[in-house]
Amino acid sequence: MNRENRRALQKKLRDKKARTLASDVLEALGDKINDVIQDGDLVTLNVGQIVGRKDYPHMQEGYRKFVESSRRKVFVAHPHHKRPDGFSATIELEGVENWIFWYGDLIRVEEIHTEEVE
Numbered sequence: 001m002n003r004e005n006r007r008a009l010q011k012k013l014r015d016k017k018a019r020t021l022a023s024d025v026l027e028a029l030g031d032k033i034n035d036v037i038q039d040g041d042l043v044t045l046n047v048g049q050i051v052g053r054k055d056y057p058h059m060q061e062g063y064r065k066f067v068e069s070s071r072r073k074v075f076v077a078h079p080h081h082k083r084p085d086g087f088s089a090t091i092e093l094e095g096v097e098n099w100i101f102w103y104g105d106l107i108r109v110e111e112i113h114t115e116e117v118e
Helices: 003-014 016-034 047-051 061-069
Strands: 042-045 075-080 090-093 100-102 106-109
Touching: 047 061
Parallel strands: none
Antiparallel strands: 042 075, 042 106, 075 090, 090 100
16 A cells, blocks of 8 residues: 555545444454354355355356355255354355355354245
8 A cells, every 4th residue: 555545545544434433343243253163053144145256157067056055955064164262264065065154144043944845
């Protein structure tokens, strides 16, 4: 970052609205971190969020196929490299050997609804 960019950023941060916006963003991130996915939780992929990323078309074809085929699947989550406080930003899914997911790309499922066939 050059001096001109640094000065422009400092000027923006002096503005109260920019500080309020930054505060709101940090608070939202803090709320998300408190929503810890525990070992054994049921989760689904947030396919809309994953597919909506601008770099999604450039990701591996196998990963894209897996994500798109997992739209309604429920997985059992297992934290990968858990910290002492119980938080893990990366989650392994039971039965999925090739991919590890960021916790923000997962949606916790409280219960599984099954359709009964008569």
